[in-house]
Amino acid sequence: MRAGPVLTVLALILALWYAGAVWLNATWTYDQAARSGATVSLGQLLTDTMRQERPVLPAPHQVAAELWKGLTAYAVTSKKSLVYHGYVTLVSTLSGFVLGTGLGIVMAVGIVRSRTLDLGLMPWAVISQTVPVVAIAPMIVVLSNSLGLGDHLGVSNALVSKTVIAAYLSYFPVLVGMVKGLRSPDPMQLDLLKTWNASELQGFVKLRLPSSVPYLFTSLKVGIAASLVGAIVGELPTGAIEGLGARMLIGSQFGSPIIVWAALFAAAILAGLLILLVRGVESLVVGRMGVRT
C-alpha cells in the first residue's frame, strides 16, 4: 500500500530521465547527421541518443550497465572494479566515523560536566561547522604528508587525511546529539539517584549514559552520512587514484559522464547500506535495553 506512490514517483523520474536524455543528446546526433549529410528520423534519434559514447546525460540503462559492469565484471582487487574503489572509500569513511564519534562523545561529556567548557567550547564547535571543510581539505593533505603521520601508524598518508576530514564532518552531529541526550534525564530522576546516595560517576553511568542512547543513534545516522561525504570530498584534492571520489574526478577529466554517474550511484548505494547498518545496530541495542517504541 505504501510502496505504490513511491514506485509511481520513481517511474515518473525514470521517464523524465529518458526524455531528458533524448532532449539533451539530440544536438550531438543532429550534428553528426549534418556532417555526413544524412537526415535523422525520429526512430534513429531515439535509438542513437540512448547509446552515445559521451552523452550529455547518459540514459538510465547505460548507467545501470556501467554500474553492473563495475561491480561484477572485474575481480574485486582490480583497479577497474567499483567494489575495490567502494572499499577504499568505505575504509576511510569508517575510520573517520569512529574517530569523529569518539571525539564527539568525549567533547559532549566534557561539555555536560564542565560549565566553562559549555560556555567556551560549544560556540566554537558551531563555528567549526560553518567553516567549509573542503577549504581546509588540501591543507590537511599537505599536513599529513609532511608530518608523515601515516608512516608512523603503518597506513597510507592519504588515509590519514581522509579520516581527519571525515571525522571533522561527523563529530558535530554526535556532539550535539550526545549533549542533548546526556541532559535528557529529568530532575525527578536525578533527585531519586541523589536520595539513593549515588555518586556523580554512578549517576553518570547508570542514568545519563543509558538515557542518551536513543539520541546517540539518531546522530550516528546523520554522522555516518556526513562521514561518507567527507571521505569522498577528501579524495578530490589529494590527487587520489583510488576511491569513489577519485573515480568521479577521473571520469570528469576524461570527459566520460557514464563513469561519473556510475560512481555517483555506487556512492548512493554505499550510503544506503551504511545507514541500514546503523539502523540494524540501533534496533539490536535499543531492543536489548528494553526500550519500547
Added chain:
Amino acid sequence: MILGLALVFWLLCWGVNASLARSSRAGSRAVRMVIPALFGVAVLVLWQGLVTQLAVPEVILPAPSRIAAAIGENPGLLWVDFVQTILKGALTGYVLGCAAAVVVAVLVDRVPFLRAGLLPIGNFVAALPIVGIAPIMVMWFGFDWQSKAAVVVVMVFFPVLVNMVAGLSASDRMQRDLMATWGASYWQSLWRLRLPAAMPFLFNGLKIAATLALIGAIVAENFGSPTLGMGFRISTAVGKLALPLVWAEIAVAALAGSVFYGLVAAAERAVTFWHPSQRGR
C-alpha cells in the same frame, strides 16, 4: 620562553573563564560573548607560542601573525575570490535552491499522492553524498560560477524540502479547524496559519543548507574553474607552498561561513520570535 608565556596566558584565560562561568552573571549576554572570545584568543596565542618556540616550518603550520600579514598583503585577491565563490556561486544557488524547495513543499503538501511518493525519496536523497554531482554540473554548465550555483541548488534543495514539508503539517488540528469555521480559503489558511507555523522548521533547514552551500561551491571548483575562486586559489597556493595565503583564504571562508550562518540565525530570531525556543533569552 615564549611558549611558557603563552601557556601562562592560556591558564590565565582558563581561570578567568572558569570564574566567569561560575559567577552569578553567567547568564548575561556579555559574559556569553566574552567566554568563547577569550577561549579563541587563548588558542591563537598558544598557536603563536608553539610555532615560534618550536620553530615549526611555515610549510607545516604558519603562525597567526604570518596569516594576518598575508591577509593584509592581498586584500584585492581575497575580495575577488570571495565575490566569485561566495556571492556568485554559493549565494545565487542558495537563494534559488531554497526558493524552489519551498514552492515544491507547498505543492507536495497540497497533493497527498506526492506527499506519500516524493517524501520517502526526498528523505533518502537528503542523506546521499550529493556533492558527487559536481563533475556532472561542471560538464553541463561550464567552468564559471553558473555550474557552482547549480551544484548548490541541488545540495540545498532536499534538506529544505524535507523540513518545509514537516513544517507545513506542524499546525494543530484545532487551529486548522478554527480557520475552517471562519470560512478561510486554502490560500488564506496557508498564508495566515500554516506558513507562519512552518517557519521554525524552515529555518532549521535553511541553517543546514547554509553550511552545505559553501561546501558545494568550493568542491565544484575542484572539477574546473576559471583562474579565480577560493577553492581554486587554495589548491594552487598549496601547490606553490604559499601556506600563509592558503590560511588567509581559510580565514575568509570561515568568516564568510560564520557571518552567513549568523545572518540566517538573526533572520530566524526576527521571524519566529513567538516560538518557545526563541523566548526567554
